[in-house]
Amino acid sequence: MTNLRIPGPIPVPEDILETMSTQMINHRGPKFKDILYRATDGLKKVFMTDNDVFILASSGTGAMEAAVTNTLSPGERVLCASIGSFGDRFGSIAEIFGAQVTKLNFEQGTAVDIDTLRRALDSDPDITSVLVTHNETNTGVTNDLEAIAKVVKTEFNKLLLVDGISSVCSIPLKTDEWGLDVVATASQKGWMLPPGLAFISMSERAWHASQSSKMPKLYFDLTKYKEYYDIGQPPWTPNLSAIFALDFALGKLLEEGIEEVWRRHSSIARMTREGIVNIGLSVFPDEQIASNTVTAVRSPAGVDADNLRSVVLKNHDVVLAGAYGELKGKMFRIGHLGYVTPEEINEMLVAIEEALQEVC
């Protein structure tokens, strides 16, 4: 069987996959209302928040757009702290919708430097909001979101919008304790679900910002989601199949316990990084900022990473991810989110080791 080791979509456990075949129901009826409320309560537990959380029918990029368009206005001064392609995407969305974005870019493979962030905010008091990626999927780096939030919220009292797409549910993220205003994530990650759903939380402060937000939106208008949530409905036809699966998966995740889920991801990630080093390769970022959901690996000198990936696929049926942008060809990436067994990681490491001999 194919060993799918990309940072989403992830291999979905069989019992969750089966719930995707549940027959349709009325999305404006009492059964759906029960599921919507139960799933939303479950999501709040994983987000660690009492804030509103909504279920969108979109990919994570849709939720990033929702984060921006529901809280900001054209012309507004925004700081985008980016450590890679997904951070850049967050800033681009804000620019496309008319915000004036100051780009604070850090070297690929590094994390947001807290002092640099502090200086950027200090030097420009007109900045109202900060965009940040918790876990940069393209470089396998996890930012210290707690420290970032301390600066942005406690020291400067700005609005903080977080791309938590490849972190929430896999890597510790405490929405209320850290004061995160908006957190966006998507189903095909640690949630053990197929793609097709995104989840987004809105703090009181974010709702306040939404009242004066002038960016246009309809499909991602969270005010509509809130209005309909109060009567137990979605504003638009929801992705029912994935919501049935979400309801079931949340039961499993909460039974396991969210801290245990984090530990499971941490343990599999450490095993992956150690294995990579043991076969003579090196992990792109430093160990203390290396992600627990995706490992970015440098291709050895003279080996094109995409060529290596195609040999791993063809000869071993293991799917690795490439890198975007300037890192393309120089790196490959291993996804280890959702339910991953040590056997799957071992099989992949053997495949990479053998493929290296085949391409060298």
Place this chain on the structure above:
Amino acid sequence: MTNLRIPGPIPVPEDILETMSTQMINHRGPKFKDILYRATDGLKKVFMTDNDVFILASSGTGAMEAAVTNTLSPGERVLCASIGSFGDRFGSIAEIFGAQVTKLNFEQGTAVDIDTLRRALDSDPDITSVLVTHNETNTGVTNDLEAIAKVVKTEFNKLLLVDGISSVCSIPLKTDEWGLDVVATASQKGWMLPPGLAFISMSERAWHASQSSKMPKLYFDLTKYKEYYDIGQPPWTPNLSAIFALDFALGKLLEEGIEEVWRRHSSIARMTREGIVNIGLSVFPDEQIASNTVTAVRSPAGVDADNLRSVVLKNHDVVLAGAYGELKGKMFRIGHLGYVTPEEINEMLVAIEEALQEVC
């Protein structure tokens, strides 16, 4: 078993439902590329077009937003010919994103009057584009889209954006023959699929308009979809499960033949309307404009439609849809799109007849 008779989500045939449990694959790999190209070719056959057609991860409302934001600009003069709530929604989206919308509203339960439309276009040469709903799901009325297109395209040469959400695949719609520039539809309708996907076509003329379009978009930016389609990928993570199901369902639909699928919908719709009349109720619109995907039924004097629906649900396990806006409580709606058997319609008619005696 519940008889789900709302205009989407529809009961999905078991064999299609099973494909929703297909395991995930790499959405940037060769297997997905094959599925994407095959499914897109199938969609083009159903849309009857050589235009580009894209698969979005959203509800139909998302595709309506894509239609507007990819072709129009703030300040642009747009005519919205509306015959109900979904027509109004199309106009609202254009307004929210800054277009200057002239609303040409027709009485609920009637269709677009061709002469009135012609006069509206004649009286305002600054109008660049027309928004129209093919099949208004809230009133069960089908517009004569061919005649509308003749006026909008042949007589006035305007851009024509069509909400075909509850029509494409169920009711004759010929994108190229009628010259429709943009057609938007969604999976939970005649396609026999769960919700979670939307489909949208773009003519050469629509692409030309997109080049000067200044409305902001990222998630629904069709230029990105086109750029990625050329390399066999989606720009964002797609709704894989529903695309597996789409690929399978298209095989069934094309084997049946699209004209036969239209006939099947027409035949079940006629049976529904005749049955409604036979139990002493009346269909809201006139027979010649009555929709073949959804039948709107007047509630008898003194009977609240929503109360009747709840009795039908409670005592007979048949789910009917309510109406939106000013029609709420005065009408109920029956969905008969996708694969519907005469037995399901008969069971529903018996349920309504018995419930009427129970509430009267």
